[in-house]
Amino acid sequence: MRQELDGENARLADYFDVIAGTSTGSLMTAMLTAPNENNRPLFAAKDIKPFYLEHCPKIFPHKRGALGWLVKNLKSLFGPKYNGKYLHKIIREELGETRLHQTLAHAVIPTFDIKHLHPTIFSTYEVKKSPLLDARLSDICISTSAAPTYLPAHHFMNQDSKGNIEEFNLIDGGVAANNPALVAISQVTKQVFDENPDFFPIKPMDYGRFLVISIGTGSAKGEKKYNAKWQPSGACWTG
Numbered sequence: 001m002r003q004e005l006d007g008e009n010a011r012l013a014d015y016f017d018v019i020a021g022t023s024t025g026s027l028m029t030a031m032l033t034a035p036n037e038n039n040r041p042l043f044a045a046k047d048i049k050p051f052y053l054e055h056c057p058k059i060f061p062h063k064r065g066a067l068g069w070l071v072k073n074l075k076s077l078f079g080p081k082y083n084g085k086y087l088h089k090i091i092r093e094e095l096g097e098t099r100l101h102q103t104l105a106h107a108v109i110p111t112f113d114i115k116h117l118h119p120t121i122f123s124t125y126e127v128k129k130s131p132l133l134d135a136r137l138s139d140i141c142i143s144t145s146a147a148p149t150y151l152p153a154h155h156f157m158n159q160d161s162k163g164n165i166e167e168f169n170l171i172d173g174g175v176a177a178n179n180p181a182l183v184a185i186s187q188v189t190k191q192v193f194d195e196n197p198d199f200f201p202i203k204p205m206d207y208g209r210f211l212v213i214s215i216g217t218g219s220a221k222g223e224k225k226y227n228a229k230w231q232p233s234g235a236c237w238t239g
Contacts, residue, residue: 009040013103017106017198018184019032019106022109022183026141030095030137031051033104035104080150080151082151095136095138095141096138098137101124101134107124108123108184109180110176111172111173112170114171119177121173121183122140131164136158148171153170154169155168156168188210
């Protein structure tokens with residue numbers, strides 16, 4: 001709709017102060033905010049669905065038949081179901097060496113550190129105070145897309161301009177922050193408290209001034225198929 005009003009070069013990053021996401025939402029965040037060679041967003045919103053339709057079958061390959069099902073489930077007993085190699089490849093190809101501070105709108109991407117057992121929030125608002133968070137977007141996206149049991153955790157090192165080095169051992173941010181919109185609101189609230197001029201004259205706790213568009217992945221269908229009644233056949237769950 002904005003392209004109809006403002007031209008075909010209009011992008012979501014032109015209209016939002018902050019774009020946030022975790023897991024697959026982080027990929028969308030990067031696609032919408034990372035700059036291309038012309039310093040415009042890599043992807044328009046309409047390009048995201050075709051991207052997923054093209055690449056998802058290679059990210060999550062399925063072997064057909066009973067043998068394929070058996071192999072996949074046996075593999076999950078000893079590690080993640082998928083090795084993530086194709087996902088890592090396509091993310092690195094698309095994002096290259098782009099770092100967090102280079103996004104065209106503020107980006108907030110939660111992850112979870114499995115070594116220190118705490119969330120690590122990659123936020124463009126934080127990189128000035130914590131330069132070691134200014135990691136490559138590719139590493140951030142690979143980290144937060146590492147859903148437990150599906151994709152392997154991601155380890156990488158980052159170095160700031162003073163030579164300080166930080167080690168990261170990260171998985172899907174949804175483990176600790178399943179609502180990235182709330183994380184984004186908390187980041188903006190901190191900026192309001194710190195009197196960031198970008199948010200003047202908004203006052204702390206003045207949430208009525210926030211416009212939030214939260215896009216999820218749908219809701220579970222409550223079929224109520226099972227109960228705890230014991231059946232003569234030995235089946236514990238019945239419809």
